[in-house]
Amino acid sequence: MDRGHSPKRRKIDPEQFSVAPRPKFHKQDHLRASPARSRSHTPRPRDGGSTPHQRSFDGPEPMVEDFDSMALDRDWYGGEENGHTFGDDTHNPFGGAESTWLDAQREAALTEKKQNSRASARAMQKQKDVDAWETNRMLQSGVAQRRTFDTDFDDEDEGTRVHILVHDLKPPFLDGKKVFTKQLEPVPAVRDPQSDMAVFSRRGSRVVKERRQQKERQKQAQEATNVAGTTLGNIMGVKEDDADSAAPVPGEDEKKGGSKFAEYLKNNEGQSAFSKSKTLREQRQYLPAFAVREDLLRVIRDNQVIIVVGQTGSGKTTQLTQFLYEDGYSKQGLIGCTQPRRVAAMSVAKRVSEEMEVRLGGLVGYAIRFEDCTSRETKIKYMTDGVLLRESLVEPDLDKYSCIIMDEAHERALNTDVLMGLIKKVLARRRDLKLIVTSATMNAERFSRFYGGAPEFIIPGRTFPVDIQFSRSPCEDYVDSAVKQVLAIHVSQGPGDILITCELVAERLKLLNDPPKLSILPIYSQMPADLQAKIFDRAPPGVRKVIVATNIAETSLTVDGIMYVVDSGFSKLKITPISQANASQRAGRAGQRAFRDEFYIQTIPEIQRTNLANTVLLLKSLGVRDLLDFDFMDPPPQDTITTSLFDLWALGALDNIGELTPLGRTMTAFPMDPSLAKLIITSVEYECSEEMLTIVSMLSVPSVFYRPKERQEESDAAREKFFVPESDHLTLLHVYTQWKVNGYSDGWCIRHFLHPKALRRAKEIRDQLHDIMKMQRMNLVSCGTDWDIIRKCICSGYYHQAAKVKGIGEYINLRTSVTIQLHPTSALYGLGYLPDYVVYHELILTSKEYMSCVTSVDPHWLADLGAVFYSIKEKGYSARDKRVTEIEFNRRAELEAKMAEDKAREERRIAEEENGPLIKRPGVGAKKIVSDGTVKKPILGKGRRRGF
């Protein structure tokens, strides 16, 4: 064991502490002997020597050409002679022991800070009293029970020495009696689990499996002949770019410059004979929407809400905004049009700007995350519904807008649904606001009912007639059938491009005798903009274009020249049958009987299927006190809401009566999972926000580790080089830092089996979060190399997702007592020992229930930071247990009071800066500072009317 145990830490005897009998890992010896592994332990500041992290944050960064050369360098982690060996029996898995001095310093500093501020101390004391009283009442009244149970499930042999007691404490507002929603029962995912389609969908596609295996074999053969590195680059389709690795990261320069998508699209004219012979203005006249222009405008003038029904190709998405603009609605405010997808928002805006012959970003603009392509001149604004939802946080009445078009509402995306309920409330306050909801035929009536019998306006017909054919029965292998269909069309039907929703076409094409030319183009939303734009390119003469799309194609993405659509009738999302609405939208071939019997009439709205922690927090921050009052078109199930409320309470975003706390309010500023937002917020207090920002960004993108089936061992070895043994979170930080040190190079990524795209996106997200933090006036501080601080901070954000070791690779969830596994890709896996206590980012259910992204924590941290749930079992524990619970309540109250005070002070300062030291007229966004330091928002929008 290394040196230096602080008195505080001595409670835990390291020898006892580290899971006395180590699990009998058959791999262990191998691992212990591995030199790579013994080097990749957590950098410890006291080991002497600086780590790359320290350098990268404290001074000019050394440009290191290649990670290879440094990863295995002996001074990379500050000298091997100071390192531990991981097989060492006495090694303390919680290497944090040494950091206690720092903790003490920090705590002292914090206390000092608190004492300096008498006002906040008073507020804190008040909060403390209130909370103590509240806790007491809760327990006394029996509203909350302090049911404690012991996690002492180990047998004697495997027994761990530190035991944690788990409390089953519930907030009073979740007493099990309160009803939060009209939907009490869960919503089943499949209409009839025994139906052919459901069975086929579970079975998956055989051809895909076969193809995968075949690919693997090929690659293995290739590997033997190829030099490593080159093949991989080819597979991933990214060029080696070391020559210009110092060049600015794509996205960085374009972000400020505005329209990246617009750039790529510039010279791509449509390609059908129709679009070649007519100007864009002329083409407009042929759209079905154009024929009904006057009628439509009249209905809009006479009604506040209308439902527009029109099929794809009717021109509703592109024409509605222009009609409204031409009719003068833009004089009162923006004409906004929401889309559920980014690509749609961009491409439609582009199309409209062309039709109106204006620059994209001028009169016509769009806004999506990371990209605001609008300006002062903008009158028509396309955006994703998430953007509008975020805007409503700042401007609850959406004052900027005179009209809002909610396009593709029938898709029932989560954001669309929330927005619909929200706007319903806004409409009551703002009689001058117009709402147009567009929908496919099936749902129109529902929308109409939802908006109190709003008139439905049907745009008849479509530009091009569509002939729908169903296959006779559900296809057993949907991929196989769809591919066959494409080729059938290709060799036997007339010209025209094909849109299809699955892969594998190219390969089969080769098997054909002398096939006609076919250009195959994929599209999905994560794809870089330049590649996305390719699908709009004209195919060379004599070549037919096949666009392979995800359900991105279901929306208003209209590609000129498409004559055939092949649809499998399945939605890839867990491969369940899609709804009738989807199927008719996709104009698919799914088997008529199945269409009737096995499809839901509508897709189950996302709001009834997903975790709502985010949404509930958003609604709370918008002032929705009782969720039962919120008008959901389809209310989410009770279970979903109660878990969300509980999670939010456990995180400290909601107080004991279910109201938003200042912490919760700050959390809403971050567009992400509440637990991640909390990590960022607490990291400020822990003074490691620079690092946490990186970790959170990395958690917000799909895995950065590239792991091709055919080169598993190689990629695993590459991944292991990044491992920080105690933490996957820190491993992610490590990867990002190395990427940064290596000039954000794509080539470097490829060599180390990392996805450059994912990393670049992480950087984008990091930049955005960075801006938000600045706006929130949160400090950006680096903790340098003191990674134990980070682990502690992680513990404070994740304590509700903690587990205790149970067996080999097996853990037991502390709160639910469910057995869960460590995912084999975790840095903790095969460590030689398993840390007693861990927290995890998420659970993934595949063959088993796996924890992914895991960090080992000290049980005392769990007890201190997550005292709502845990305490350390000691003699006479009930006394301590009680004390600890109170500590947590008080700690939370202190934090909240402190934040509220900071914020209030800041707001006062800004207000005075703007208006001079005078009493501010309570207007939109003005906040009332109440004597106890909490911030209350006045009721907004009362009596606001505008002429129209």
Next chain:
DNA sequence: GAGCACTGC
């Protein structure tokens, strides 16, 4: 010892 695809801020 291992699942993978997709959407949004």
